[in-house]
Amino acid sequence: MSASSYSKQGAVAVITLDNPPVNGLGFELRSAVMAGLDQALADAAVSALVLIGAGKGFSAGADIREFNTPKAGAEPTLRSLIRAIEESSKPVIAAIHGVAMGGGLELALACHHRVVLRGAQIALPEVKLGLLPGTGGTQRLPRLVGVESALNMIVSGASVPSEQLGRTALFSALLEGDLLQGAVAFAGKLRPEMPRRLVRDIPIEYPNADGFFQFARNVVGPASKGYPAPLKCIEAVAAAVYKPFEEGLRFERELFLQLMQSSESKALRHAFLAERAASKIPGLSENTPTRPIHRAAVIGAGTMGSGIAMCFANAGIPVTILEVKQEALDKGIATIRRNYEGSAKKRKLSAAQVEERMGLIRPTLSYADVAQADIVIEAVFEDMSVKLGVFKKLDEVMKPGAILATNTSTLDLNQIARSTRRPQDVVGTHFFSPANVMKLLELVRGSATQDDVLATVMELSKKLKKAGVVSGVCDGFIGNRMLDRYLRQAILMLEEGALPQQVDSALEEWGMAMGPFRMLDLAGNDVGWYIRKRHYVEKPEMKRSVIADRICELGRFGQKTSAGWYRYQSGKRDAIPDPVVEELIAAYRKEIGVAPRRLSDEEIVERCIFALVNEGAKILEEGIALRASDIDLVYLAGYGFPAFRGGPMFYADTVGLYGVVRSMKRFAANSRGDPEFWKPAPLLARLAADGKSFN
Numbered sequence: 053m054s055a056s057s058y059s060k061q062g063a064v065a066v067i068t069l070d071n072p073p074v075n076g077l078g079f080e081l082r083s084a085v086m087a088g089l090d091q092a093l094a095d096a097a098v099s100a101l102v103l104i105g106a107g108k109g110f111s112a113g114a115d116i117r118e119f120n121t122p123k124a125g126a127e128p129t130l131r132s133l134i135r136a137i138e139e140s141s142k143p144v145i146a147a148i149h150g151v152a153m154g155g156g157l158e159l160a161l162a163c164h165h166r167v168v169l170r171g172a173q174i175a176l177p178e179v180k181l182g183l184l185p186g187t188g189g190t191q192r193l194p195r196l197v198g199v200e201s202a203l204n205m206i207v208s209g210a211s212v213p214s215e216q217l218g219r220t221a222l223f224s225a226l227l228e229g230d231l232l233q234g235a236v237a238f239a240g241k242l243r244p245e246m247p248r249r250l251v252r253d254i255p256i257e258y259p260n261a262d263g264f265f266q267f268a269r270n271v272v273g274p275a276s277k278g279y280p281a282p283l284k285c286i287e288a289v290a291a292a293v294y295k296p297f298e299e300g301l302r303f304e305r306e307l308f309l310q311l312m313q314s315s316e317s318k319a320l321r322h323a324f325l326a327e328r329a330a331s332k333i334p335g336l337s338e339n340t341p342t343r344p345i346h347r348a349a350v351i352g353a354g355t356m357g358s359g360i361a362m363c364f365a366n367a368g369i370p371v372t373i374l375e376v377k378q379e380a381l382d383k384g385i386a387t388i389r390r391n392y393e394g395s396a397k398k399r400k401l402s403a404a405q406v407e408e409r410m411g412l413i414r415p416t417l418s419y420a421d422v423a424q425a426d427i428v429i430e431a432v433f434e435d436m437s438v439k440l441g442v443f444k445k446l447d448e449v450m451k452p453g454a455i456l457a458t459n460t461s462t463l464d465l466n467q468i469a470r471s472t473r474r475p476q477d478v479v480g481t482h483f484f485s486p487a488n489v490m491k492l493l494e495l496v497r498g499s500a501t502q503d504d505v506l507a508t509v510m511e512l513s514k515k516l517k518k519a520g521v522v523s524g525v526c527d528g529f530i531g532n533r534m535l536d537r538y539l540r541q542a543i544l545m546l547e548e549g550a551l552p553q554q555v556d557s558a559l560e561e562w563g564m565a566m567g568p569f570r571m572l573d574l575a576g577n578d579v580g581w582y583i584r585k586r587h588y589v590e591k592p593e594m595k596r597s598v599i600a601d602r603i604c605e606l607g608r609f610g611q612k613t614s615a616g617w618y619r620y621q622s623g624k625r626d627a628i629p630d631p632v633v634e635e636l637i638a639a640y641r642k643e644i645g646v647a648p649r650r651l652s653d654e655e656i657v658e659r660c661i662f663a664l665v666n667e668g669a670k671i672l673e674e675g676i677a678l679r680a681s682d683i684d685l686v687y688l689a690g691y692g693f694p695a696f697r698g699g700p701m702f703y704a705d706t707v708g709l710y711g712v713v714r715s716m717k718r719f720a721a722n723s724r725g726d727p728e729f730w731k732p733a734p735l736l737a738r739l740a741a742d743g744k745s746f747n
């Protein structure tokens with residue numbers, strides 16, 4: 053496969069990058085472009101070359117399929133190609149549409165001219181993977197768009213529409229209509245003998261450089277805690293100002309290689325690949341058919357139902373939302389409107405968009421109005437008998453082939469499926485609260501769920517801009533089953549001597565978006581209490597979370613009751629440590645005869661995170677999760693796990709599984725409570741003994 057094609061239009065050679073889907077700069081493409089360049093240079097009848105992308109854009113940069121393979125570094129590398137283009141005796145014109153990102157933009161920056169269509173997205177997004185543009189981007193872009201604009205683009209990684217850069221030296225022409233025709237006409241006017249200036253030769257004059265870079269460091273440093281790349285981006289751009297070009301290039305390369313080796317970038321690249329891997333379901337091919345989703349319905353307009361309805365409206369899919377009582381329906385619709393109006397106040401939506409989205413949501417009390425939906429998502433109370441009642445009704449009214457989904461967090465999907473006459477159409481779509489915000493969507497595959505149903509909800513997750521992760525059926529699925537272990541450790545540490553604020557701050561300092569107790573107060577302590585009470589009946593031998601139960605017995609359900617593990621001033625979300633809670637904990641320690649000890653932050657973090665890892669290993673071995681990176685994605689997208697640590701399983705790999713198992717043995721020996729808890733999962737023990745890792 054050549055990945056690019058060569059043709060001639062008069063005296064202009066046209067090299068078309070053709071490596072679907074985004075013209076990633078893989079080895080075959082680089083080789084073919086180099087060959088095209090040589091062919092054009094050898095042809096006396098060619099006076100200029102146009103580089104253009106086939107399909108949706110110019111190029112989105114490196115070919116991610118090549119990551120971690122020898123091909124990534126094989127000659128010709130992008131660096132060699134860029135040098136060859138700069139050295140070309142005939143002018144090379146990059147003709148840009150769609151996207152020019154990362155290495156794709158760096159390739160274009162080395163050309164002698166760039167012409168562009170309106171609406172093309174221009175970006176150097178490497179920082180999002182914990183890197184910086186390593187092939188001249190930090191040295192060339194400031195010479196064309198100015199130091200400040202270039203720095204903003206490189207530090208944020210954000211895309212800028214081409215027309216916004218139209219007045220800069222980045223583009224020689226903003227074209228309309230047929231890009232190829234326009235670019236060939238532009239190229240046809242150039243002659244090899246005409247004087248040409250390479251971007252590298254453009255001087256940078258920036259008298260305020262010292263002050264500006266210091267200001268940038270002051271702003272970016274604190275905002276990028278845990279991430280080294282943004283500050284390094286600033287140093288690389290500064291080198292463009294302070295150093296001769298070649299020296300700047302070398303400096304950029306050095307920083308790039310340092311970042312490539314950083315654990316943060318490795319974690320971010322893992323997260324990036326994890327999201328792509330998650331949509332590949334073993335046993336299902338790209339050809340597995342999907343069912344069209346033109347209309348949706350949601351049953352229940354509570355916290356989750358109203359958020360889920362918003363997800364559909366945001367994606368432009370009409371959705372009907374059903375309740376049993378008018379009052380509940382009105383309340384749900386009012387919540388949705390309030391949310392949209394809040395976004396409009398923050399200027400994230402226009403008033404017209406608010407109305408457009410509200411217009412896509414139809415409230416109803418009648419099942420007849422949902423019968424024609426292509427998918428219906430049940431989000432009523434977490435009570436099996438209520439859910440079975442709803443599914444009975446859905447089974448009666450829904451058109452054949454409709455997907456019947458449940459948002460249950462803990463109940464047995466297979467039981468729900470079996471209660472219908474169409475278990476093959478039943479699937480779990482487990483959204484996270486707030487559903488319109490959180491990116492994670494667990495797709496729960498029942499024992500009878502048909503392949504095309506699973507493929508359809510996976511495709512739907514993308515339309516709803518969610519990270520879809522397949523989970524098998526078990527109590528709590530992937531995320532909440534692991535969370536249960538994490539919270540159990542957090543609460544156990546209170547018995548041993550820690551306080552909620554200490555546990556929270558240790559984990560937040562480590563990088564979790566929110567410590568476990570603040571998170572519980574936000575989600576509502578009654579939710580876990582309700583589930584615990586069921587567990588106490590089902591598994592009477594289970595160790596009870598007495599402190600957590602007592603907090604609930606006092607009616608301290610969290611933010612919604614202005615008191616939980618902390619207290620809250622009305623209308624505010626700041627968690628204030630509460631002596632009542634400290635007394636309650638102290639009294640319980642006395643009751644069970646525990647002398648409190650001081651726990652280090654390190655112990656707190658290790659016990660909570662390794663509790664996740666051990667349960668994750670069980671989930672993996674049982675086949676509940678398809679791969680370790682899916683578990684990581686669940687935690688990154690749904691639980692505020694720090695991206696720079698790559699997810700719990702990836703983090704365990706970086707610590708080394710042998711070390712993880714040793715820590716677990718230490719916890720089992722020293723900590724009171726449940727020694728079984730720290731028995732390493734068989735998979736974990738095996739991998740650790742063999743010196744292997746999860747990912």
Ligand SMILES: NC(=O)c1ccc[n+]([C@@H]2O[C@H](COP(=O)([O-])OP(=O)(O)OC[C@H]3O[C@@H](n4cnc5c(N)ncnc54)[C@H](O)[C@@H]3O)[C@@H](O)[C@H]2O)c1
Nearest residue numbers: 352353354355356357375376380431432433434460461485
């Ligand atoms: N709240 C969360 O954080 C969260 C997260 C993920 C999943 N879930 C799951 O989502 C589901 C809904 O949870 P929630 O927090 O939105 O609950 P909620 O109590 O806020 O809302 C439930 C809604 O369902 C309505 N309802 C009850 N019976 C009904 C029926 N027979 N027909 C139609 N509507 C009915 C109620 O009037 C209420 O408005 C549960 O299964 C829960 O486990 C909740």
